[in-house]
Amino acid sequence: MIQKIISNVSGIKKPEEGSIVFVEPHRILTHDNSAAIISKFRTIGARKVWNPEKIFIALDHAVPPPDEKKAANHKKIRHFVNEQNIKYFYDCGAGICHQLLAQEGHVIPGVVIFGSDSHTTSHGALGAAGIPIGRTEAASIWAIGQTWLKVPETIKINLEGELAINVFAKDVILQIIGKMRSDGASYKAVEFHGSATENFSISERLTLCNMVAEMDGKAGMFPADKITDKYLENRALDPYKKVLPDQEASYISEESFNLNEITPVVSKPHNVDNVSPISELSEIEVDVGLLGTCTNGRNDDLEAAAKVLKGKKIKKGVRLLVYPASQTVLLEGMKSGVIQTLVESGGELAVPACGPCLGAYGGCLAPGETAISSANRNFKGRMGCKEDTSIYLGSPATVAASVLEGKIVEPPKEVF
Amino acid sequence: MKFTGRMWIFEDKNINTDQIFPGKYTYDPLTPEQMADHAMEDYLPTFANEVKKGDILITGKNFGSGSSREQAVTCLKAAGVAAVVGVSFGRIFYRNAINNAFPLLLCPQAATFIFKNKESLKDEKIKVDLVEGTISIKDKNFKFPSLKGEALSIFKAGGLLEYSKQKLKEK
Numbered sequence: 001m002i003q004k005i006i007s008n009v010s011g012i013k014k015p016e017e018g019s020i021v022f023v024e025p026h027r028i029l030t031h032d033n034s035a036a037i038i039s040k041f042r043t044i045g046a047r048k049v050w051n052p053e054k055i056f057i058a059l060d061h062a063v064p065p066p067d068e069k070k071a072a073n074h075k076k077i078r079h080f081v082n083e084q085n086i087k088y089f090y091d092c093g094a095g096i097c098h099q100l101l102a103q104e105g106h107v108i109p110g111v112v113i114f115g116s117d118s119h120t121t122s123h124g125a126l127g128a129a130g131i132p133i134g135r136t137e138a139a140s141i142w143a144i145g146q147t148w149l150k151v152p153e154t155i156k157i158n159l160e161g162e163l164a165i166n167v168f169a170k171d172v173i174l175q176i177i178g179k180m181r182s183d184g185a186s187y188k189a190v191e192f193h194g195s196a197t198e199n200f201s202i203s204e205r206l207t208l209c210n211m212v213a214e215m216d217g218k219a220g221m222f223p224a225d226k227i228t229d230k231y232l233e234n235r236a237l238d239p240y241k242k243v244l245p246d247q248e249a250s251y252i253s254e255e256s257f258n259l260n261e262i263t264p265v266v267s268k269p270h271n272v273d274n275v276s277p278i279s280e281l282s283e284i285e286v287d288v289g290l291l292g293t294c295t296n297g298r299n300d301d302l303e304a305a306a307k308v309l310k311g312k313k314i315k316k317g318v319r320l321l322v323y324p325a326s327q328t329v330l331l332e333g334m335k336s337g338v339i340q341t342l343v344e345s346g347g348e349l350a351v352p353a354c355g356p357c358l359g360a361y362g363g364c365l366a367p368g369e370t371a372i373s374s375a376n377r378n379f380k381g382r383m384g385c386k387e388d389t390s391i392y393l394g395s396p397a398t399v400a401a402s403v404l405e406g407k408i409v410e411p412p413k414e415v416f
Numbered sequence: 417m418k419f420t421g422r423m424w425i426f427e428d429k430n431i432n433t434d435q436i437f438p439g440k441y442t443y444d445p446l447t448p449e450q451m452a453d454h455a456m457e458d459y460l461p462t463f464a465n466e467v468k469k470g471d472i473l474i475t476g477k478n479f480g481s482g483s484s485r486e487q488a489v490t491c492l493k494a495a496g497v498a499a500v501v502g503v504s505f506g507r508i509f510y511r512n513a514i515n516n517a518f519p520l521l522l523c524p525q526a527a528t529f530i531f532k533n534k535e536s537l538k539d540e541k542i543k544v545d546l547v548e549g550t551i552s553i554k555d556k557n558f559k560f561p562s563l564k565g566e567a568l569s570i571f572k573a574g575g576l577l578e579y580s581k582q583k584l585k586e587k
Contacts, residue, residue, distance in 0.1 A: 020566050032443050044580045062443045070443050118484040118508060134486040134512040140580040144587070148566045182430045183478035187507050216481055216507050271430055358439040358483075379434040379482060381458040386438075 001245040002189040002219055005129045006151055008243060009112050015151045024146045026111035026128070026238075027054055027088075030138050031097045032061040033116055035073035038080050040139035049084050050145035056106060057081060058090035058097040063353035065092075066361035095326025095352040098122045098294040102206060103326055108232065108240035109224035112149075114141060119294050119376065121212045125205035126232070127224030127242060129189070132213065152218045153252040154189045159196035161259035166411040168304065169204035170296055170374065170395035173211040174265050176257060178275025185217035188252065191245060192222050196259050202231040203298045210295045211376050214272040264410040266372070267393040270380040278410045284392065287369040289314075289403035290383075291347070291396055292323030293357045296374035299332050301396040306338040307415045308400035309345035315406035320399075321363045322347040323355040346403075359384030365391075372402040417546040421472040421498050424463070425538065427531045431475065432482035433509060435459035437491050439483070446487075448494035455491040469496035472542050474530045476502070480509025486516070493518045499544055501551060501560075503527045514567050515576035519546060523560035526551045 003015060010021040030037055034057050041049075049055055057077060065071035074092065081089045090100050098119055101107055109127030113120060116138035123130030137147050157176065177184070190212050192205075200208070205222045212220025222228075224242040232240070266281070268274045291297070291305050302324060314320050322342050324330040330352055333339040343349050348363075356363035357375040364384030365371060371383055371391045378391035394402070397411035435458040437451065456463035473479075473492070479502045480488055489512045492500070499519040513520045521544065530537055530553065543552040549562040563571050573579035 022566075035443075035445065040577060043577050044584060046580075046584055069445060073443060073445065116484060118482065132484050132508050134484055134489075134508060134515060136486060136515045136576045137511065140515075140576050143580055144583050148570075182481055183504060183506075186478070186504065216478065218507060273430075358442070359434075360440050360443055364440075377434070377482065379432050379458075381438055382434050384440050386458050 001191055001221055001223060001243060001249065002129050002154060003151055004243050005110055005112060006149065008110060017151050017153050019151050020148050021151060022146045023112050023149050025054065025114040025141065027056045027101065027106050027113050028138060028141045029056045029097055029101055029113065029115035029117065029120060031058055031117060032070070032073055033135055034077045034080070037116065037135050037139045037142070038076060040136055041142050044139060044143045046143035049142045052085045053087045055086050055142060056088040056101060057086060058094060058100050059092045060096045060353045061358065062360050063092040063351060093327060093351050095329070096294045096297065096354055098210065099297065099325035102126060103328060105232065105235040105237040108236050108238055109228060110241055110243035114147065118213045119210050121217055121220045122206050122210040122294060124209040124212070124219050124221030125202055127222060127228055129219045129221065130209070131219055150187070152187055152189045154191055155185055156251040156254045157190060157192050158194040158254065158256040159192060159259060160194045160256065161196060163259045163262065165416045166397060166413045167262050167264055168395040168397060169200065169207040171262055171265050172257070172259065173208045174267055174275050174393065175262050177211060177215050177273050180215050180255065182215060182271060182273045184215040185212060187218060189219040189221060190217045197222060198225070201300065202227060203300050207295055214376060264395065264398055266398065266408060267378050269378055269390040269392070272376070272378060272393065278398065278408060281408055284408040285370065285406060286318060286372045286402050286408060288319045288321065288363070288365070288371045289399040290321045290356060290363065290371060290373040290375060291399050292325060292355060293375040294325060295376040296396050297323055297325030297329065299329055299338070301374065302329070302333050302338050302342065303336070304395070304397040305400035306341040308397055308411055309404065310341050310415070312345055312404055314346040314403040318403050318406050320347040320403045321350060321355060323350045324352045326352050356383050358382065365389045372399050372408055374399050418544065419470065419498050420541050420543045421470040422468065423530065423538070423540070423542050424471060424473045425530060425534050426473060426475045429477035430481050431459055431479050433480055433485050433488040434482055436480065436488040437485060442485050442487060448490050451487050451491040452494035455495040464495060467495045467497065470498045471496060472498055472544065473500040474527050475500055476527070477504050479505050481506035484508045486512045489513050489516050489518050501526055514563065514570055517571050517575040521551065521560045523551055523558050526558035529556060
């Protein structure tokens with residue numbers, strides 16, 4: 001499927017796996033790192049971006065800015081956006097780049113999206129090839145409109161069966177990463193197939209594709225289907241044509257997972273592939289829960305957490321950080337009462353943004369603390385402090401259940 | 417291009433970009449020299465003080481996994497690291513290295529040999545020939561695949577910024 005997409009975009013009929021082709025993206029995504037990318041863009045000697053309608057910038061990684069350096073970054077980016085007439089700019093508070101890119105209709109099937117953020121893999125949820133790159137490459141694309149790609153091999157993942165009521169897309173992808181390991185998809189694309197994919201919403205697909213980055217995948221993709229069409233109705237900014245894998249497409253390997261066998265799981269410190277069923281954990285006390293991020297900060301995520309917390313208070317001494325993935329998510333959550341429930345139970349509601357996921361601001365850990373988080377990484381020091389800290393990753397429902405009890409527990413079945 | 421350097425042996429697998437360059441500094445506008453002060457901070461806090469120009473890292477499986485942050489490459493380069501010899505590398509880290517003309521040498525045989533004999537080899541120097549694609553330590557020699565095509569052109573230009581400068585001029 002990724003070969004066909006690259007073929008469409010590069011104009012090369014059948015690009016072979018392993019060959020290098022030059023590709024112009026449908027969108028190039030950057031965020032607060034745009035400040036550094038602007039400097040690189042100037043170093044190249046470029047004056048004008050190649051196409052101001054293809055460049056997407058959202059401020060999310062340090063929002064609102066916690067210090068003057070980060071505020072100055074934002075100012076520099078706003079100036080550049082005006083100077084270059086960048087069409088798609090989302091200022092502080094609009095939400096997380098990946099959420100906005102999908103939610104605002106920028107992502108359509110069959111295109112290549114480059115992003116100077118490792119979780120650009122998310123956009124395969126809509127049948128596109130979302131490919132993460134670095135800052136220098138982003139600057140180069142702004143200037144010359146293309147970059148090089150090695151055409152990857154593809155791994156097929158078959159998902160069959162049905163999830164138990166307290167098991168979620170997050171548990172599925174953690175289970176997959178636990179089996180395939182942190183480098184299980186290095187330099188490769190991952191395609192999701194199987195009857196269970198028909199039941200996955202776009203939000204759930206975003207969760208799965210987002211975390212393909214955690215097995216080092218180049219892209220994670222769901223072939224577009226009627227769920228994709230429904231999501232894009234009145235949303236897609238451009239007309240699209242689906243690109244689907246050929247019947248006889250070849251895969252370098254295949255893995256199958258039976259969803260009926262998956263139980264609520266967590267990634268234990270300090271690697272995402274260190275996965276364990278919650279039922280097999282010893283007692284793990286938590287200090288803070290993080291609900292949100294580009295992995296799990298959408299309405300269905302907040303709603304699952306609210307179902308667990310409805311009418312209850314989180315354990316005394318424990319905190320719950322709530323970061324909706326976008327302002328739209330926040331507004332919907334206010335209308336539905338989900339936000340009310342989360343705040344009444346003791347949640348600290350924050351501006352839609354990345355929060356402490358990457359440890360730059362907004363709820364960093366203190367030495368010795370333990371977090372349960374709906375984010376995508378649990379590396380040592382990831383939430384801003386490495387001294388004896390631990391981060392466990394789980395579904396939003398697991399985060400909610402764990403801050404209620406003050407220790408990591410499975411979400412209760414009876415609330416769903 | 418030939419060089420010889422001291423070794424730092426990092427056998428652990430999955431050493432990620434958060435350990436190489438912590439996330440809390442990623443949105444501070446730092447010069448490469450300032451980034452070098454934080455190199456490997458969350459993996460080996462003494463590294464930044466002790467690393468010397470020309471040193472070579474010998475790393476385990478999936479070195480540089482995780483975030484796309486390019487500072488993971490920039491900080492090592494600015495710290496004076498001449499090359500990294502590894503079992504395997506994270507994808508974006510690998511691209512970032514090419515784009516910054518920083519040599520990552522994919523050579524599981526050399527890395528595994530050094531890990532196995534690290535006690536006897538730890539004070540030895542390692543020789544690299546980028547053109548020939550060879551790594552030598554004591555009397556042992558290893559081959560690694562050299563860059564090809566566009567990746568090589570970018571590396572030769574001194575990185576993607578220089579390469580793009582040329583491309584922009586051609587337009």
